[in-house]
Amino acid sequence: MDTKEYKVSKPISDKIFGIFVVVFLALFVAITLYPVINTVALSFNDGIDAVRGGIYLWPRKFSMKNYRTVFAMQNIWTGAKVTVGRTVLATLTSLFANALLAFVVSRKRFLFKSQLSLFWVITMYVNGGMIPVFLLYKNLGLTGTFHVYWVPGMISAFNMLVMRTYMEGIPESLEESAQLDGAGYFTIFKDIISPLCKPVYATVALFIAVWQWNSWFDAMLYNRMKTEYTTLQYELMKLLSSVMQQSGSAENAKNGAATITPITIRAAVTVATMLPIVCLYPFLQRYFVTGLTIGGVKE
Amino acid sequence: MARVKTENNKKVQITWKEMKKQSFLMIISFFMVVYGIIFYYWPLTGWLMAFQNYKPKKGLLGSKFVGLDKFKFLFEDAVFIKVIRNTFAMGVINLVTTTIMAVLFAIILNEVRRAWIKKPIQTISYLPHFLSWIVVTGILHVSLSPTGIVNDVLMRMGVIKQAINFFAHPKYFWWIVAFANCWKETGFNAIIYFAAITGIDPSLYEAASIDGADRLQKIRYITLPGIKPTFLILLLINVGNVLNAGFEVQYLLGNGLVQSVSQTIDIYVLKWGISQNDYSLGTAAGLFKSAVSILLIFIANAIAKRYSEERLF
Numbered sequence: 001m002d003t004k005e006y007k008v009s010k011p012i013s014d015k016i017f018g019i020f021v022v023v024f025l026a027l028f029v030a031i032t033l034y035p036v037i038n039t040v041a042l043s044f045n046d047g048i049d050a051v052r053g054g055i056y057l058w059p060r061k062f063s064m065k066n067y068r069t070v071f072a073m074q075n076i077w078t079g080a081k082v083t084v085g086r087t088v089l090a091t092l093t094s095l096f097a098n099a100l101l102a103f104v105v106s107r108k109r110f111l112f113k114s115q116l117s118l119f120w121v122i123t124m125y126v127n128g129g130m131i132p133v134f135l136l137y138k139n140l141g142l143t144g145t146f147h148v149y150w151v152p153g154m155i156s157a158f159n160m161l162v163m164r165t166y167m168e169g170i171p172e173s174l175e176e177s178a179q180l181d182g183a184g185y186f187t188i189f190k191d192i193i194s195p196l197c198k199p200v201y202a203t204v205a206l207f208i209a210v211w212q213w214n215s216w217f218d219a220m221l222y223n224r225m226k227t228e229y230t231t232l233q234y235e236l237m238k239l240l241s242s243v244m245q246q247s248g249s250a251e252n253a254k255n256g257a258a259t260i261t262p263i264t265i266r267a268a269v270t271v272a273t274m275l276p277i278v279c280l281y282p283f284l285q286r287y288f289v290t291g292l293t294i295g296g297v298k299e
Numbered sequence: 300m301a302r303v304k305t306e307n308n309k310k311v312q313i314t315w316k317e318m319k320k321q322s323f324l325m326i327i328s329f330f331m332v333v334y335g336i337i338f339y340y341w342p343l344t345g346w347l348m349a350f351q352n353y354k355p356k357k358g359l360l361g362s363k364f365v366g367l368d369k370f371k372f373l374f375e376d377a378v379f380i381k382v383i384r385n386t387f388a389m390g391v392i393n394l395v396t397t398t399i400m401a402v403l404f405a406i407i408l409n410e411v412r413r414a415w416i417k418k419p420i421q422t423i424s425y426l427p428h429f430l431s432w433i434v435v436t437g438i439l440h441v442s443l444s445p446t447g448i449v450n451d452v453l454m455r456m457g458v459i460k461q462a463i464n465f466f467a468h469p470k471y472f473w474w475i476v477a478f479a480n481c482w483k484e485t486g487f488n489a490i491i492y493f494a495a496i497t498g499i500d501p502s503l504y505e506a507a508s509i510d511g512a513d514r515l516q517k518i519r520y521i522t523l524p525g526i527k528p529t530f531l532i533l534l535l536i537n538v539g540n541v542l543n544a545g546f547e548v549q550y551l552l553g554n555g556l557v558q559s560v561s562q563t564i565d566i567y568v569l570k571w572g573i574s575q576n577d578y579s580l581g582t583a584a585g586l587f588k589s590a591v592s593i594l595l596i597f598i599a600n601a602i603a604k605r606y607s608e609e610r611l612f
Contacts, residue, residue, distance in 0.1 A: 013513045021410050025420055028404065031482070032423055034448065035438040042441075053446045101331050104324050111313065111321060116328050123339040125539065125593060129585030130565065131572040132345020135355075136338075152338050155331065185323040214431030217547065221573065233433050237551070240437045263441065270434050277429045282422050293494035 042267035043067070050264045066268035076269065079232040082146070082219075086231070087212040090150040094208045095201060097154045102163035103189045108172055117164075120157040134221065143222040146229050149212070159204045162291065166200040167193060203291025206284050213277055232273050239266055349583035369583035379567065379584070386563040386588075389473055389549070390541035396477045398537075400485040402530065405492035406522055410514065424486025435483055436551040440466070443475065466552070469560040476548050491533065492526055499525040535603055539596035542588050564588045 037057050042050060043066055045059035054060070070076055104110060105117045128136070133152075134143075142148040170193060178188050194201070216233035223229040239261050281288075318325075344359065349369055351362040373379045404424065411417045427435065442448050445462040453459045465471045503521045512520070545563035553561030562570075564584055572581020 011513045013515060017410075017514050021407050024403075024407050025411070028485075029420060029423055032427060032486070035442050036426065038441070038448065039438060056448075097331075100327055104327050104331070107321075107324060109317075109321070110324050111317075112325075112328060116331070119332060119335060123335060125596065126343065126589065127339065128342025128345045129582060129589060130568050131578050131581040131585060132342035132348065134573065135345060135578070136342050140337075155334060185321070210429055214429075214433075216431065216433055233431050236431075236437070237433045240433065240440070241551075266437065267441075270437055274430050274434050278426065281425060281429050285422060285425065289490055292490050 039267045039270050042264050043271045045264055047262045047264040050262070063264075066262075066264045067272075069265055070268045070272060075227070075230060075235050076232070076272070078228060079230050079235040082149075082229055083213060083232040086146070086149040086215075087209050090153070090212045091205050091209045093150055094154045094156070094159075095205050098156065098159045098204060099163055099194065099197070099201065100189065101155060102160045102167055103185075103193055105160070106164045106167035107175075107185070120155070120160060124157045137222060144226050144229075145223075148222045149215070149218060149229075149231075159207060163197065163200050163204060166197060166291075170196055199287055200291050202284060202287035206281075206288050210277060210281075236269050236273050239269055345582060346586050348579050349586045351579055353579040353582075355578070365579075369579050370587070372580065373583055373587065378562070381559060382562050382564055382567045385473075385549075385560055386542055386545055386565075389476055389545050389563065390543075392473055392477045393480045393545075394534075394537050394541060397480050397484055397488060398530075398534070400481045401488035402492055402526065404485050405489040405496060405526075406518055408489070409493065409496050409522070421486070424489065426486070427483045428487035430483070432483075432547040432551055435479060436548065439475070439479055439482075439552070466554060467556045469557045472552070472557045472560045475552065476545070479548050479552070491529060495526040495529040496522055531603060535596075535599050538599040539592050541595060542592050 034057075038055070041055055041057055041059050044062055044064070045055055045066075046061040046063040047066065049061040101116075101120070105113050105120075107113060110116075127133070137143050137148055137152065142151060174192055175188055178192050183191070214233055216231055216237050219229065219231040219234035220237075347359055348362070350364055350366060351359075352365050352368075353359070353362045408417060408420060408424075411420070430438075443465040444450075445464050449465070450459070450462040454462065463471075465475060499521065503525075504517055507517050507521060542564060546565040549561050549563050550566055550569075553566070564587070568581045568584045568588075571577045571584065
């Protein structure tokens, strides 16, 4: 796409456009980053000093007190433990289940492959909705347990389709030659397909992990009474909502919305919940970009 | 999704030998179907509740059928009519604004030739996607508060004289939600468009340069037509999701003052179904949403089929 060599001189319209590009991108980066940096700055600022306002990119009166307060909160530790637990467990089980299903429906010789595909694609468009699902989990005894976080969502048609598309791109001859050597389908899955699918596995694992890490609604809906199964995001939500004054939901009245947490403490909890993912995603960028473009475009 | 049924190039003979060979695949399929029936298809039977006066003690079979009474109640409820309006309005506004932003960002970033500028901007653009809605709405509350950065900047620029409490006025709410969605997803949504632009034949640009086209003309006549198929496919997928476009943001950003514009169907379901224990009414509202969503997908698919070769199924 390099057009330099053909150009004699840049037309004036290109120069104006060039300025527009620079301004647009500068604004974009500023708007994206500022709120995040501001939150970090607040979290390191003295609580009483912050009330005066005027803290932008750097703390005015540096203090570690907010973090000390946050790390002394029992519910934050419980939430962190549950969140890490569900993220690890669900990522492993869900990745395995989706990969296995994608493997099965991408076998060209499999008798029921189109029926099985359709069976799962339908679930993307038709679902029972919040209430029937809530009642189902209740009847299965999943509500009020840790298992509600990883059992119901183990297979997702979307993730399966991303992996299926990738697996369909692997030459069939690999499978055939392995079969001639006497390999069964599980061996093919484990030793031939899976090693080649590392990029798409990484992509889907990242999707699942982020989804799990950021979940709060399931904790509120299914485990509200079970404080031992609370999640980090749900605890953050309770802290933040005390200021958001959601009179729209009865939820917050119950959570003791009367006590307002200082803005610096809230900032510190926010930073603590987003830190692991923010530190991790740049290294996985390569994977989710290729995974998305391979799975997504054809999807 | 593009093709649910893949044509079998080779006809597979259904023989015992083949069945035996595929037994592993069959066993896995069996468990996957059982799992799917339990967690995805069984809840569909719950739709019956929408036509009943459901009592948990009596169960699905023992509860009294009341026909369309629950739906009648819904459509006579002025709140629900507003809820439908809100859901549609926010869904459409979100779809339009996020699509425009993603396309715009992908095109503009593509104009940057230097990798050392392009790569970091891309990495930064993905960041908000990985933050939870709790974090995003929390940040938004701080930024848009009367003492927050937005009021600060607007007052310094002289656009406004007094700080505005953005969350107290219904007229701002839909646009705050749209902004929140754009802020969170622009970079991530642009990935697919960016890939589509990269896939355009570079010789087209070269030929245009020789013909004396400037950058804007190249975008207009090469880039935009080049990403049209991707654009249409994503539009098709998202049209079916228009009614799903609102739950977390509205739930977390809404408050008593803007309730008339912030409530969506999902919040209504949550309020009636879970908080008030009127399972039937909640299910009826949810069923209405599902039915409209499916209808939208079919309409969008039919329109796409008529005007271009892109379609979902």
